Amino acid sequence: MSDLHEFIRHLPKAELHLHIEGSLEPEMMFDLAQRNGITLPYASVDAVRAAYNFCDLQSFLDLYYAGAAVLRTARDFHDLTAAYVQRARADNVRHAELFFDPQTHTERGVPLPDVFAGIAGALREAKAEDGFSSRLILCFLRHLPEADAFATLEAALPLRDEYADLWIGVGLDSGEVGNPPEKFAGVFARARELGLRLVAHAGEEGPPAYVRGALDTLRAERIDHGVRAEEDASLMRRLKESQTPLTVCPLSNLKLKVVDDMREHNLARLLRAGLCVTVNSDDPAYFGGYMNANFIAVAEALSLSREELVTLARNSFLAAFVSDAERQPWLDEVDAMLRR
Ligand code: HPA
Ligand code: ZN
Numbered sequence: 001m002s003d004l005h006e007f008i009r010h011l012p013k014a015e016l017h018l019h020i021e022g023s024l025e026p027e028m029m030f031d032l033a034q035r036n037g038i039t040l041p042y043a044s045v046d047a048v049r050a051a052y053n054f055c056d057l058q059s060f061l062d063l064y065y066a067g068a069a070v071l072r073t074a075r076d077f078h079d080l081t082a083a084y085v086q087r088a089r090a091d092n093v094r095h096a097e098l099f100f101d102p103q104t105h106t107e108r109g110v111p112l113p114d115v116f117a118g119i120a121g122a123l124r125e126a127k128a129e130d131g132f133s134s135r136l137i138l139c140f141l142r143h144l145p146e147a148d149a150f151a152t153l154e155a156a157l158p159l160r161d162e163y164a165d166l167w168i169g170v171g172l173d174s175g176e177v178g179n180p181p182e183k184f185a186g187v188f189a190r191a192r193e194l195g196l197r198l199v200a201h202a203g204e205e206g207p208p209a210y211v212r213g214a215l216d217t218l219r220a221e222r223i224d225h226g227v228r229a230e231e232d233a234s235l236m237r238r239l240k241e242s243q244t245p246l247t248v249c250p251l252s253n254l255k256l257k258v259v260d261d262m263r264e265h266n267l268a269r270l271l272r273a274g275l276c277v278t279v280n281s282d283d284p285a286y287f288g289g290y291m292n293a294n295f296i297a298v299a300e301a302l303s304l305s306r307e308e309l310v311t312l313a314r315n316s317f318l319a320a321f322v323s324d325a326e327r328q329p330w331l332d333e334v335d336a337m338l339r340r
Pocket of ligand 1 (some may be wrong): 022057064174176204
């Protein structure tokens with residue numbers, strides 16, 4: 001293993017942009033289909049992988065929602081989450097904030113309490129095993145009406161006390177273009193009143209105006225992706241000044257053709273412009289790699305220095321929704337990497 005790979009492997013990290021449904025590996029998709037008596041439209045694991053050729057976000061979402069149909073029971077959500085935690089640990093991820101998409105499951109008749117119980121069960125076990133830290137962010141599907149997002153939030157509220165250790169915020173995902181942040185102004189205002197943390201996908205395929213909308217209308221505290229902010233110089237200045245974190249997902253951007261070549265990815269430019277950039281895996285089972293694969297891809301393609309890799313890891317802990325008491329030991333460990 002090269003020195004660079006070794007350095008990345010040892011770097012402590014927080015993952016802040018991970019859709020748990022997007023960690024469903026084809027092998028598990030087949031196992032769960034069999035367990036639940038579901039017939040998949042694929043003959044083999046290889047046939048599933050061969051279908052992962054996306055031309056844009058929507059072509060991915062079509063497969064992602066179809067794949068999620070094998071998730072039926074609390075046990076399925078538990079096993080999915082436990083498998084992700086194993087992968088994250090192997091990459092020295094210490095803290096993860098997981099997105100989940102309740103509407104994808106409730107519309108198929110899966111009870112919301114089963115979704116919560118399965119995911120939270122695995123995360124609590126992980127915490128007990130070795131201190132693996134995590135939180136949950138409930139995402140609204142932006143291709144659906146705001147009224148559906150409201151109904152989802154109201155359905156989740158009776159579970160809030162039971163999952164107070166984990167469920168800390170709401171997010172906004174799914175097809176971006178044509179579904180601007182303003183469509184969800186009401187439900188984000190309600191979530192804010194309730195004291196939930198707020199994040200939103202913006203500026204992945206959508207224009208810089210969507211990043212502004214997420215900041216001004218939704219009051220998002222972090223922007224998921226945000227790479228298209230670079231097209232707007234005054235927005236770049238604002239993001240630098242506010243240090244609003246961007247949860248960038250390099251392999252996702254490559255697979256969904258947000259960039260044509262990793263050497264053209266703007267992560268290094270955003271970082272060198274002084275924005276609070278983080279590296280994340282988004283939907284690792286679909287995009288070809290977990291956390292360290294994303295770090296390695298940008299480190300190599302963009303010739304990132306060790307100081308820059310440390311800054312990315314540092315930013316991930318600074319951007320995490322945790323207390324300063326939880327954050328500080330991780331920051332100390334990250335800083336110690338430069339003295340190795
Ligand atoms: N963008 C929007 N919606 C998503 C994504 C993404 O990258 N991954 C899963 N749902
Ligand atoms: Zn995402």
